[in-house]
Amino acid sequence: MCGIVAYIGQKEAYPIIVKGLKRLEYRGYDSAGVALLHNGDLNLYKKQGKVANLEEFTEGKNILGNAGIGHTRWATHGRPSDENAHPHSSTNGDIALIHNGIIENYASIKSELKSKGYSFKSDTDTEVLTILIEDIINSEGVSPAEALKFALKQVIGAYAIVLLSKSNPDQLVAARKSSPLVIGIGKEGDFYCASDATPIIEYTKKVVYLEDEEIAILDRNAGLKLYSLDDVAKTPYIQKLALKLEAIEKGGYDHFMLKEIHEQPRSIKDCVRGRLNASEGWVSLGGIKDYEDKIIKAQRIILIACGTSWHAALVAEYLIEDLARINVEVEYASEFRYRNPIINENDIVIAISQSGETADTLAALELAKSKGATILGICNVVGSSISRITDAGSYTHAGPEIGVASTKAFTAQVTVLSLMALSLAKKKGTISDSKFRVMLTELEAIPQKVQQILDKNDEIKFISEQYKDASNALYLGRGNSFPVALEGALKLKEISYIHAEGYPAAEMKHGPIALITEEMPVFVIATQGPSYEKVVSNIQEVSARKGKIIAIVTEGDKVVRNIADHVIEIPEVNEHLVPLLATIPFQLLSYHIAVMRDCNVDQPRNLAKSVTVE
Ligand code: M6R
Helix, strand or coil: CCEEEEEECCCCHHHHHHHHHHHCHHHCCCEEEEEEEECCEEEEEEEECCHHHHHHHHCCCCCCCCEEEEEEECCCCCCCCCCCCCCEECCCCCEEEEEEEEECCHHHHHHHHHHCCCCCCCCCHHHHHHHHHHHHHHHHCCCHHHHHHHHHHHCCEEEEEEEEECCCCCEEEEEEEECCCEEEECCCCCEEEECCCCCCCCCCCEEEECCCCEEEEEECCCEEEEEECCCCEECCCCEECCCCHHHHCCCCCCCHHHHHHHCHHHHHHHHHCCCEECCCCEECCHHHHHHHHHHHHCCEEEEEECHHHHHHHHHHHHHHHHHHCCEEEEEEHHHHCCCCCCCCCCCEEEEEECCCCCHHHHHHHHHHHHCCCEEEEEECCCCCHHHHHCCEEEECCCCCCCCCCCCHHHHHHHHHHHHHHHHHHHHHCCCCHHHHHHHHHHHHHHHHHHHHHHCCHHHHHHHHHHHCCCCEEEEEECHHHHHHHHHHHHHHHHHHCCEEEEEEHHHHHHCHHHHCCCCCEEEEEECCCCCHHHHHHHHHHHHHCCCEEEEEEECCCCHHHHHCCEEEEECCCCHHHHHHHHHHHHHHHHHHHHHHCCCCCCCCCCCCCCCCCC
16 A cells, blocks of 8 residues: 655656656555655655646656655545645655555644644644654754654554655665565665565666665665664665566556456466476475475464455365365454464464555464464565565465456465465375376366466457446355355456455355346356256256346356356366366456446556555
């Protein structure tokens, strides 16, 4: 939530910052703003709405300066407006600050500052922090960097911050706690700073990921200096970025979401590469190998996640319990962390997160760690906070996911979890050799089968046209297709704003059936498998009430075709792997419906890609 970009060096800062903000817009787009230092002046430009509004506002203005900070906001404190947009400046105009996170005790600090005579222009917690720093500079006579250190000792909450000041025009000061911040080290005293590496990669591959409670001084003359909040100097750990520029561009697609849907044959292949060999009959997840004995002996595995990642966890519950016969519990991270869960050192807690930055998931992991559990992570973003605090883990290797609606990250998560279930089952001896071999072969064939479904895009677009004006939709599935129904409903509601609910198909008659009318599209997963006949009965029940049925069926199905209004065939696949295929038509349906409704597919209203606040 909220994107931060900053630059100091020899070049003009404004174009670098604006380009970077566009890359980070997925993190929030309620407002955008920049502050630049030029000839001793600190100039701020801020506008409600997207970065494009800021660009329109600054058009024709000669915005100069080779030190600057920029921000794209996802509103927490204070509605989206020009006043609440970042950067915020001190009352004397000497410092400007951008912030991602929440200062929880801002109200008490604000009233104290008010009693000292300071006034505020915005409703934000960030302005409070900015003026607190100003107050410390005034009262203690210290530098802005020192004042920031003092201020951060007083605040409770999460932050990634970059500060720019008139008094130290050759420096940017950055700090983080629980919100991500990456520093890029360029040539000749050029420094970049951003919420993720995407604004940085075209300038440098050398980066330093700030750790919690670290402060960095980026000085174009003196270089990069790193300190703890207690002022202990630290040696920056410089890493080389593996990210490629093409991976974060649209590559000819109209939207990132469509590009990411179409990337799935490749992303699933990347995910299994080097981890699975069907002809030799082995599977190996290097990242967690050393923990497999412990997992097998564990009384239970607790999977924690939010949103789409939580749906991937539900799919994994079926996979791991059935194949490896280990008890799995799936928890919403936000609920888990606040209900005093019973956890001990025999528990294995696995966080699933595309971004690796989701605040609730991180906090839930920290809680599990404090109670002695082994904590593992399945993340997409390399170097993310979750991947760094966990004992071990596996990356999904889906590549950057920029569309707010998660697509390729979900299938990559399910792929890694399938590999994990198979590996554990093999080690524990709960799967026969023949079944193991069959499943490896099936998993290896998934990318090609996903491609076959993507090739039905026109057919799916035609079906989307029929339901684009629906007000409500129901998604039904049984067994491991139930999480797919939940995921289908989430995709539709988040990007097209059609109210949609996912239900276990058999639960329909316990309530939701009352909603079914001729107007109600009901999307059902009715693939071949143990509950096929039962699902067919559920479809009959919908049909009897004149609901519109759109069914995902296995190729060659004749029964459902005779009842449903539309069928979308998917290739035959092992029942455990159905979620990897059945989810694809739902992604495309949601995408097309959203486009037809003129919705902003990549940046749906009120959402942000990484939810780094509670
Ligand atoms: O980065 P994470 O996987 O931890 O994010 C979790 C959710 O915020 C995310 O899946 C969200 O639900 C997506 N918008 C779904 O498309």
